[in-house]
Every structure is written in structure tokens, then in C-alpha cells.
Amino acid sequence: MTARSDSPRRDAEREGASIREDDAAFETAFLEHWPRVYGVLLGLVGDRDEAEDLALETFWRLCQRPPEHGRELNLGGWLYRVATNLGLNAIRGWKRRERYELEAGRREIEENSPADPAAIFVREEERRRVRQVLGGMRPREAQLLILRHSGLSYRELAAALGVSEKSIGTLLARAENEFEKRYGDE
Numbered sequence: 001m002t003a004r005s006d007s008p009r010r011d012a013e014r015e016g017a018s019i020r021e022d023d024a025a026f027e028t029a030f031l032e033h034w035p036r037v038y039g040v041l042l043g044l045v046g047d048r049d050e051a052e053d054l055a056l057e058t059f060w061r062l063c064q065r066p067p068e069h070g071r072e073l074n075l076g077g078w079l080y081r082v083a084t085n086l087g088l089n090a091i092r093g094w095k096r097r098e099r100y101e102l103e104a105g106r107r108e109i110e111e112n113s114p115a116d117p118a119a120i121f122v123r124e125e126e127r128r129r130v131r132q133v134l135g136g137m138r139p140r141e142a143q144l145l146i147l148r149h150s151g152l153s154y155r156e157l158a159a160a161l162g163v164s165e166k167s168i169g170t171l172l173a174r175a176e177n178e179f180e181k182r183y184g185d186e
Contacts, residue, residue: 026062026063029062029075029079030059032076033075033076033079034055034059036076036080037055037058037059037079037080037083038051038052038055040080040083040084040087041054041055041058041083041086041087044084044087044088044091045087045090045091050090051087054083054086054087054090055083057086058079058082058083058086059079061082062078062079062082092153096151096153099151100151110123129183130183133179133182133183134146134179136182137175137178137179137182140161140171141171141174141175141178141179142175143160143161144157144161144168144171144172144175145172145175145176145179147160147161148172154168154169157172
């Protein structure tokens with residue numbers, strides 16, 4: 001009977017040793033790379049709390065989806081790339097949120113300001129012209145301009161329109177030129 005009870009115990013000990021080895025490897029990587037990952041993020045986002053949150057997210061991703069162990073695994077490079085991407089995404093989110101908040105504030109001021117009939121007429125006439133020009137453009141170009149004006153990133157525009165992210169800059173430039181040409185002709 002002791003042989004039977006030893007076998008599950010040995011299996012559990014081996015499994016525990018394996019987990020401890022993985023934990024030890026993670027702890028070593030964490031201690032080695034945390035200062036630089038945190039420093040990169042702090043320099044990028046400029047806020048200690050945000051940098052710490054993003055650094056923790058970076059190491060969480062290491063736990064959840066570690067890079068494949070190939071011959072040329074550069075764990076530090078992988079961590080810095082993940083951290084940089086997270087930091088840039090956070091900055092884009094801030095900019096988008098700031099743009100939305102400023103636009104909402106501007107609209108609030110416009111809608112609640114005393115009515116100046118001449119200003120209201122000019123503003124409404126401009127909106128009518130913009131809508132008319134957009135209505136005369138090809139649907140994809142008009143959609144691209146509207147979505148970009150709404151604050152979408154190139155990646156989001158590409159996903160919404162089903163095109164390559166690399167082509168968004170060219171498509172957007174063409175759409176803007178077409179809009180300006182049509183708007184000037186009116």
C-alpha cells in the first residue's frame with residue numbers, strides 16, 4: 001500500500017516543483033525587467049499610477065500568453081514591445097477621450113448660448129453645405145471622413161471600412177481633397 005500512496009504523492013511533488021519552477025522563472029523575469037518596463041511606461045504616459053497599471057498589465061500578459069520559446073527569444077524585448085503598445089494605446093485613448101470631451105463642451109456652450117440669429121444661420125448653412133457635399137461624394141469616402149472626424153484611429157477606420165490600415169492615409173487624403181474641391185465649388 002505504501003507504493004500506491006507514494007506514487008500520487010510523488011506526482012503531486014513533481015507537479016508542485018514544476019509550478020514552483022515556473023513561478024521562480026516569472027519572479028526572476030519580473031524582478032529583472034520591472035524597473036525598465038515601469039520606467040519606459042512612466043516616460044511614455046507621464047503618470048506614476050497609470051505607468052504602474054500598464055506595467056502590471058504587461059506582466060499579466062506574460063503570465064497569460066507568454067511568448068513562444070524559440071531559439072531567439074528576447075524576453076526583455078517582448079516585454080518592452082508589449083509595454084510600449086499598451087502605453088501608446090492608453091495615450092490614444094486619452095486623446096480620443098479629450099477630443100470627445102472638448103467637442104461635448106463646445107456643443108454644450110453652443111446649444112446653451114444666447115441665440116444670435118445671424119450666427120445660427122451661418123452655422124446651419126455651413127452644416128447644410130457639409131451634408132450636401134458629403135451626400136454627393138462616394139459613400140466610402142464620405143463614411144471615411146465622417147468616421148475620422150468622429151475621432152476614430154486609422155486602425156479603427158480600417159476595421160470599419162474593411163480595408164488595410166496601411167491604405168487609410170491615402171484614402172483619407174483623397175477623400176479630403178475631394179471634399180475640399182466639392183465644398184469650394186458650391
